Amino acid sequence: MFEILTPMFLSLIVGGTLIGIIFGAIPGMTATMAVAVCLPLTYSLGLENGLALLLGLYVGGISGGLVPAILLGIPGTPSSITTTFDGYPMAKRGEGEKALRIGIVSSFVGGIISLAILWLFAPTLADFAIKFSYVEKFLIIFFALTVMAALSSDMLLGIFSGVLGIFVALIGTYDITKGGNGNMRLVPPGTEYWLDSGFSLLPVLIGLFGLAAILEQAEIGVPKGHSLDEIDVGKKSGFSFSIFKGQSVNLTRSSLIGTFVGILPGVGGSAASIISYTNAKTFSKTPENFGKGEPAGIMASESGNNGLTGGALVPLLSLGIPGDSTTALLIGAFTLQGIQVGPLFIGNNPGTWDAMIIAMLIANIAMLVMMYVAIRYFALVVTIPKHILFPVILMMCVIGAYTINYGIMFDVWTLLIFGLFGWLVVKLKLEVAPFIIGFILGPSAEVYFVKSLESFGDVTIFITKSWIAVVLWLLIIGSVTGSIMLSRRAKQNAATS
Numbered sequence: 001m002f003e004i005l006t007p008m009f010l011s012l013i014v015g016g017t018l019i020g021i022i023f024g025a026i027p028g029m030t031a032t033m034a035v036a037v038c039l040p041l042t043y044s045l046g047l048e049n050g051l052a053l054l055l056g057l058y059v060g061g062i063s064g065g066l067v068p069a070i071l072l073g074i075p076g077t078p079s080s081i082t083t084t085f086d087g088y089p090m091a092k093r094g095e096g097e098k099a100l101r102i103g104i105v106s107s108f109v110g111g112i113i114s115l116a117i118l119w120l121f122a123p124t125l126a127d128f129a130i131k132f133s134y135v136e137k138f139l140i141i142f143f144a145l146t147v148m149a150a151l152s153s154d155m156l157l158g159i160f161s162g163v164l165g166i167f168v169a170l171i172g173t174y175d176i177t178k179g180g181n182g183n184m185r186l187v188p189p190g191t192e193y194w195l196d197s198g199f200s201l202l203p204v205l206i207g208l209f210g211l212a213a214i215l216e217q218a219e220i221g222v223p224k225g226h227s228l229d230e231i232d233v234g235k236k237s238g239f240s241f242s243i244f245k246g247q248s249v250n251l252t253r254s255s256l257i258g259t260f261v262g263i264l265p266g267v268g269g270s271a272a273s274i275i276s277y278t279n280a281k282t283f284s285k286t287p288e289n290f291g292k293g294e295p296a297g298i299m300a301s302e303s304g305n306n307g308l309t310g311g312a313l314v315p316l317l318s319l320g321i322p323g324d325s326t327t328a329l330l331i332g333a334f335t336l337q338g339i340q341v342g343p344l345f346i347g348n349n350p351g352t353w354d355a356m357i358i359a360m361l362i363a364n365i366a367m368l369v370m371m372y373v374a375i376r377y378f379a380l381v382v383t384i385p386k387h388i389l390f391p392v393i394l395m396m397c398v399i400g401a402y403t404i405n406y407g408i409m410f411d412v413w414t415l416l417i418f419g420l421f422g423w424l425v426v427k428l429k430l431e432v433a434p435f436i437i438g439f440i441l442g443p444s445a446e447v448y449f450v451k452s453l454e455s456f457g458d459v460t461i462f463i464t465k466s467w468i469a470v471v472l473w474l475l476i477i478g479s480v481t482g483s484i485m486l487s488r489r490a491k492q493n494a495a496t497s
Contacts, residue, residue, distance in 0.1 A: 016056025024064020031061020114310025165438025172198030212422025258307020276304025
């Protein structure tokens with residue numbers, strides 16, 4: 001296991017974590033964008049070293065979002081929204097550094113607890129999933145798609161976004177190995193040459209999460225950055241670990257909530273932090289202090305959103321289903337190395353599994369040490385002028401898309417198409433996460449559906465195949481029913497308010 005700890009491996013983890021923190025600390029940048037931009041670099045690094053870089057970016061990016069959330073009241077990443085509720089009020093009364101250190105330690109706790117759950121449960125779930133036939137595999141993906149849609153801000157728009165992702169993924173030749181006839185489908189006349197194999201995954205991901213973010217920020221006006229006066233972290237820290245006394249339940253509960261939310265496909269870190277925060281407020285003896293600079297609120301938000309990091313890897317490595325948009329990008333890293341994630345991954349690649357666990361552990365430790373010791377310097381990141389930063393990122397996106405498949409110009413056009421699409425998605429109020437997960441899982445769902453019919457020849461097999469299929473149908477029905485009830489309740493609350 002420990003032979004993987006080479007200087008290169010360790011340097012990539014620490015370097016990736018550092019870059020991730022910087023991306024997360026810049027408003028408008030995200031961990032997903034950091035991974036998308038650096039994804040092409042992993043081709044030449046090999047699988048273990050490439051994953052070391054990407055996992056460092058993941059952990060650092062999620063954690064770095066607390067810096068602007070606390071100092072400026074602007075969430076650096078979507079998962080840091082609730083950190084602003086209590087972090088910014090603390091910063092305004094001169095306790096910025098204290099709030100930052102509370103968030104850093106809480107982030108570490110959430111990351112370690114979620115990593116322990118990943119290490120304990122992913123292999124067990126994978127061993128169980130190996131027994132699945134094509135029927136159960138199809139139903140697992142179907143369930144993932146229903147959960148993804150159910151937990152979207154609008155259920156119908158979530159379903160539409162997911163179906164649209166599946167539709168786009170089916171463009172190209174209907175491969176005979178997938179039960180097809182070898183003909184093209186959904187390909188407009190005159191585009192057969194470019195769309196013979198459909199849209200390549202990696203340029204799509206880089207466009208949706210890299211270029212789209214730049215376009216969105218550019219539309220706002222590309223601010224020059226924030227002044228040093230705006231990021232005063234306070235003259236004295238005033239931080240002591242005694243502040244965590246009596247908060248072990250809050251930290252553990254929030255970390256577990258974040259991990260569980262991470263396991264649900266397509267939900268995201270913002271939901272993890274919001275649910276963790278509301279639970280902490282509900283069970284607090286002083287809920288009236290939340291929103292006014294309550295340290296327990298920062299603890300709940302940051303341990304919850306960092307709990308997502310390990311949780312989102314559980315379905316990815318055991319079932320081949322990404323837990324969030326960032327882990328969807330990790331599929332690209334495996335694709336570059338010719339490896340397919342799923343139930344057989346951990347058993348067939350024990351070295352890579354060990355490397356991922358070690359990389360996550362070191363990344364969390366590196367995040368804690370770097371941010372705790374040098375938090376005043378990371379705070380300066382928010383002063384970087386965007387008109388310098390964005391062109392550099394754009395250049396990296398274009399180069400990455402062009403070289404990912406050995407210099408195919410259509411991949412650059414794919415980057416542009418889906419970058420514009422990702423920018424329009426926000427305006428059309430569609431959901432990016434359901435779209436991209438539908439895009440990734442749609443082809444697999446098709447294969448499993450067709451293979452099930454070829455093997456058993458009867459549609460009723462999807463219900464009668466096994467007790468696992470029955471349980472999955474109950475989960476699907478429960479997911480849809482629950483989402484309808486939540487949607488109605490939300491409309492009633494909106495009508496009464």
